[in-house]
Amino acid sequence: MSDHDYTPKSKVGKWFNDRLPLLTLANHLTDYPTPKNLNYWWTFGGILTFCLITQIVTGLTLAMHYIAHADMAFESVEHIMRDVNYGWLIRYIHANGASMFFLAVYIHIFRSLFYGSYKAPREIIWIIGIIIYLLMMAAAFMGYVLPWGQMSFWGATVITNLFSAIPLVGEGIVTWLWGGYSVDNPTLTRFFTLHYLIPFLILGLVVLHIWALHVPGNNNPVGIDIKKPSKDTVPFHPYIVIKDGFALLMFMIVFAFFVFYAPNILGHADNYIEADPLVTPAHIVPEWYLLPFYAILRSVPDKLLGVVAMLSAILILVFLPWLDTSKIRSAVFRPLYKQFYWILVADVLILGYVGAMPAEGLYLLIARVATAYYFLHFLVVLPVLGFKEKTLPIPMSITEPILGGSPNFAAAKNKESLDNK
């Protein structure tokens, strides 16, 4: 870290700071040298923080009115929608906020994939990020169960049943998870408890995520190491604060559109039918943000292997910093990787699409091909590409391409110059 010595100006400030250096921390955060060439894809970190806080604040408010009981949950949600002052607004923000959170996190993850932000020395930031993402999925899934509608109930039944695929102890684990012999009141109350807990775990991990980020500093679109602070950086405040703020406002417009004009479009109509253990919905579909993984799960004919494939699809990301053997970070200088990157994006979108379709005929075939390609990308393409790919010359500093010079420093292509800091 490049913190210069900081002394508060006032006497009181100095007295306090000597005992608890909060002011030093604040100074570090405002002065934090940030690459000045960050594009708008880098604004999603701030947007995600906003999403988390929004979910926590609206969630706390909802929890004051919600009743976690199988006989009363659905009714209490209707009570929130009808009788609680602005309850409809709070609930729609919370429900759509989950979708917005995932939209932002997917952009954030794919930005990292494009610019190689997961590579040394940022592996820990990346792994913490993956853990946050896993916790987000758990929180979102359990949150979707709370209204106790048909999709809540049957979604919970399908997902918890996945654990029954584990040999020998599977059935026992499922009973233990349910707190009974089917999804019922004990399941609801524990899901509520965990749904309440997880966001605070995420908050803690976000602090670590940012802490780990502030050690090496931000990656940037050129993907090279830069001197900090230098001509290539700007202080976080006001430059990045205002830019993140601008992007956040744009994001909030999209968010507001969903909340006010299409609040139910991302949900499933069946969830406005109260849970009925005796009636199975025609199609049980998870929320859109889980669809790619749902497609992977269903594309494998064997239940246990399907679950393994689905979990591997996420956990494989933990090993990404080592699976990608290329020393060049940014896809800008990796012509082949760039193409494979977009194929992966398309692949994941296709998986999402077939995940929403019935698992039969052509859809199933597409799901299988797309699943196979997903793993191929991480297990074969990335490791091989690092050795085979002819990368483009890399500039010495980010000022170079920005000031109109062509990125034509042949010498800099050498990886030594990348790591020479």
Added chain:
Amino acid sequence: MKNFLRLLTIIITLFGFVGVSSAAEKIEYLKTDWSFKGLFGKFDRGSLQRGYQVYAEVCSSCHSMKYLSYRNLSEKGGPEFTVAQAKAIAASFEVTDGPNSDGEMFTRPGKLSDKFVMPYENVKAAQAANGGAYPPDMSVLVKARGDGANYIYSLLQGYEDPPVGVTLDEGVHYNKYMYGNKIKMANQLSDGLVEYGDGTSATVEQMSKDVTTFLMWAAEPHLEARHRMGFKSIVYLIILTILVYFSMKRIWSRVETEV
């Protein structure tokens, strides 16, 4: 800015994707001009009041609306009956209350604070009276069906004779908009079934439209407030975004970087 447009395009495509994927196996529903759609969509008061009449005279003999209270009928953004009218409507129902000081349940005329009286004691009783099929509670029915308003509007007008080769069991009816085309509810509406107080001609189409409007309000009683607040919020956000954009430009003009 170029970056930004690219980002926006991707986001929109993404949601397009979601839209397409959720639009599987769609039947073409009948369409009508709903006053509650759009940025400024509001309910048509007359239609809501007529819709309540259709509900009360036709639907309510089988379908409950357990999340609504009589006070809702006079609230802003709804049918906006006068308080006196809503009180009279409530009083026309007998509500079981109690226990009183003797430990007995008793009945009394309904009050504004009462929930809509249910046609059956419980789900089982409703099923027993309707050949095993439970007439669903109508409080959130519009939201509980895909494209709910158009669906219900169409369903009410979708009864016809079964095509050749389709045999129906006793008590089952053919409806071209019903999932699987078989429905336990018989055709309920016929021209002139109710007599509208405001002189509107009670055609099947008109009654379907009115009762669907009423059900939309029942499912989404704060829709008007939501639309109003939505417009204000988005205009506010756009203005703020523009201001912040220029502030950002100004701040970033100190460094030689395009933002």
